[in-house]
Amino acid sequence: MINNFKKFIKQISPIxxxxxxxxxxxxxxxxxxxxDFLVQQGKVCKQIAFxxxxxxxxxxxxxxxxxxxxxxxxxxxxxTSYKSFILQQPSTLSLQALEETELxxxxxxxxxxxxxxxxxxxxxxxxxxxxxxxxxxxxxSVLNNETAKKKYLRLLKEQPSVLQKAxxxxxxxxxxITRRTLSRIRQEVSK
Numbered sequence: 227m228i229n230n231f232k233k234f235i236k237q238i239s240p241i242x243x244x245x246x247x248x249x250x251x252x253x254x255x256x257x258x259x260x261x262d263f264l265v266q267q268g269k270v271c272k273q274i275a276f277x278x279x280x281x282x283x284x285x286x287x288x289x290x291x292x293x294x295x296x297x298x299x300x301x302x303x304x305x306t307s308y309k310s311f312i313l314q315q316p317s318t319l320s321l322q323a324l325e326e327t328e329l330x331x332x333x334x335x336x337x338x339x340x341x342x343x344x345x346x347x348x349x350x351x352x353x354x355x356x357x358x359x360x361x362x363x364x365x366x367s368v369l370n371n372e373t374a375k376k377k378y379l380r381l382l383k384e385q386p387s388v389l390q391k392a393x394x395x396x397x398x399x400x401x402x403i404t405r406r407t408l409s410r411i412r413q414e415v416s417k
Contacts, residue, residue, distance in 0.1 A: 227255065227278040231330050234276065234302055239349045249344065252336040258282075258323035264305070265321040271310035273331045277301050280327025281391055285399070286319050295400040297365070298324075298388040304354055324391050374403045378411045 231253070232246055256275070258264060264282060265271045282305055284297035299305035299321065310317035311334060332340075340347040368377060378401060382389060389397065398408040 227328060227330055230278050230302060231276050235350060238353045239346055241346045241350075245344065245346060249340055249347065252340060253330045253332045256329045256331050258327045258329065260323055260325050262323050262327075263320060264323070264329070265307045265310065265317050265319065267318060267320045268316050270314055271307040271317045272314075273333045274304060274306040274311055274337065275329040275331045276304055278328040278330060280329075281324045281387060282321045282327060283324055283392060283396055284319050284321050285396070293396075293399065295392075295396045298385055298392060298400065300385055300387060308355075308358060369402050374401060374407050375411050375414070377401045377403070378408065378415065382415070 228250060231250070235241055235246065253276070258280070264273075264275060267286060277299055279301055281301075282299040283295055284299060284305070284307075285293045285295045288294045296319070297305075305321060307317040307319045307321065309315070310319070314334060337347075337351070341351055368380065372380070381397070381401065392400075394408060395405050398405045401408065403411075
């Protein structure tokens with residue numbers, strides 16, 4: 227797990243082995259069972275997580291009190307309820323494990339300490355924030371500008387494991403389509 231995390235971090239910013247070893251101890255291993263929550267809507271998000279193995283689904287309750295999936299968080303990525311984590315306010319999102327998930331987590335206070343003592347970790351934090359913004363903007367654009375079939379094909383290409391592990395209604399919700407439309411598209415694509 228530590229080696230995967232180190233590789234991930236080094237792709238973001240150069241960090242010496244010494245500095246990595248000195249700071250990685252502030253991260254703790256955590257395992258979520260299928261159905262467990264990393265973050266629950268209405269509670270303050272206190273940690274950010276590197277996903278070593280597994281998948282998390284990010285969702286919120288819409289105005290009809292229905293779950294709306296906004297993201298699938300997969301291996302070798304960071305995840306959290308960013309707004310809640312940054313502002314230390316109650317989350318509008320929930321993050322739930324779709325399968326047993328291995329995480330490496332750091333809490334808010336320890337991350338702030340890393341930022342205050344390390345230029346490298348400041349850089350890592352900035353780059354991660356920039357990447358998250360780009361991902362969110364891309365998702366909004368795709369959701370509003372692509373056909374249902376194109377959205378499905380994009381998911382199939384970029385996150386094929388999600389199609390095997392997530393419930394069909396969660397996938398449909400993420401794509402902004404009905405379950406019926408998703409079933410039709412799946413049939414077309416499989417021909």
